[in-house]
Amino acid sequence: QSALTQPASVSGSPGQSITISCTGSSSDVGGYNFVSWYQQHPGKAPKLVIYDVTNRPSGVSTRFSGSKSGNTASLTISGLQADDEADYYCNSYTSSTAFYVFGTGTKVTVL
Amino acid sequence: EVQLVESGGGLVQPGRSLRLSCAASGFIFDDYAMHWVRQTPGKGLEWVSGITWNSGSRGYADSVKGRFTISRDNAKNSLYLQMNSLRPEDTALYYCVKEGWPAHCFDSWGQGALVTVSS
Numbered sequence: 001q002s003a004l005t006q007p008a009s010v011s012g013s014p015g016q017s018i019t020i021s022c023t024g025s026s027s028d029v030g031g032y033n034f035v036s037w038y039q040q041h042p043g044k045a046p047k048l049v050i051y052d053v054t055n056r057p058s059g060v061s062t063r064f065s066g067s068k069s070g071n072t073a074s075l076t077i078s079g080l081q082a083d084d085e086a087d088y089y090c091n092s093y094t095s096s097t098a099f100y101v102f103g104t105g106t107k108v109t110v111l
Numbered sequence: 112e113v114q115l116v117e118s119g120g121g122l123v124q125p126g127r128s129l130r131l132s133c134a135a136s137g138f139i140f141d142d143y144a145m146h147w148v149r150q151t152p153g154k155g156l157e158w159v160s161g162i163t164w165n166s167g168s169r170g171y172a173d174s175v176k177g178r179f180t181i182s183r184d185n186a187k188n189s190l191y192l193q194m195n196s197l198r199p200e201d202t203a204l205y206y207c208v209k210e211g212w213p214a215h216c217f218d219s220w221g222q223g224a225l226v227t228v229s230s
Contacts, residue, residue: 001173003155034215038156045206045223046156051216089156093215099170100146100217105155 004029004090004103011109017078020106022090023071028101030071034093037066037075041086049088050075077108085110113137113219115207120224123197131224133190133207138219141165141185144210146217147192149203159205160192175201197228 005023012018022029022037029035035053038046048057050066053073063078073092077084090103119131131147146161160181162169169181180193190207204223211218 003157032215036214036216038217040156045220046217047220048211048216048218051211051214051218055214057218087155091156091158091217097170097172098168099161100158102148102156102158 001094001096001101004092004101006088006090006103006106008104009107009109011111012080013111014080014082016080017076018080018108020075020077020088020090020108022073022075022092022103024073024092024094024101025071027096028092028094029068029073029090031095032093033068035066035068035073036091037064038089038091039084039086040089046089080110082110084108113209115209115219115221117205117207117221117224120205120226122227122229124230125198125228127197128193128195129197129226131192131194131205131207131226133221135188135190135207135209138209140183140188143212145183145190146208146210147181147190148206148208148217148220149201150206150223151200151203157203161210162190194226197226199228202226202228 037050040046094101114136116134147159178196182191207221208217209219
């Protein structure tokens with residue numbers, strides 16, 4: 001049950017777009033369209049921002065979008081804002097447990 | 112409004128046991144799978160365990176398999192995590208999490224229960 005691989009940090013200036021990658025295998029990311037993304041501000045519980053690769057929950061800004069190619073999923077944040085500064089985690093269903101596995105997490109910094 | 116409230120955390124010595132509880136409200140509890148996710152201070156999220164709506168299937172991370180047991184009582188709208196043979200590396204904030212349906216995601220989170228394993 002290895003964690004999915006994410007870059008440790010990504011940064012961008014206000015108004016720019018950034019993309020966070022999440023790399024797994026054919027047993028998880030590549031094998032199922034069950035990738036989700038979570039935003040976590042310091043001291044707070046994680047918040048769902050994308051589910052099933054591309055879907056946004058009600059109330060989540062349209063600036064957040066998701067995609068997948070092969071064994072790698074991506075989260076793109078467009079029009080970067082100060083409040084987007086947070087930790088982001090990907091998650092995928094995995095056939096190894098028939099449940100889920102998280103990514104290593106990415107710290108997003110708004111310059 | 113979905114509410115998930117964890118309880119039962121605290122300081123425990125290595126090798127001892129602890130039982131976490133999660134009281135759920137604001138949704139039809141027995142319609143959804145539930146999970147425990149933990150976060151070591153300053154580190155990332157780790158899926159710990161999950162249970163389907165009818166307890167028909169339960170899963171565990173390799174790091175806790177054989178030591179932790181997940182269960183639920185649908186009549187009491189409650190989720191539990193029995194943690195035995197605790198180790199210092201089990202020290203973490205434990206979140207009770209609701210799975211979405213039909214979406215495959217964790218759509219609601221509690222505020223967490225802190226478990227500290229230390230002598």
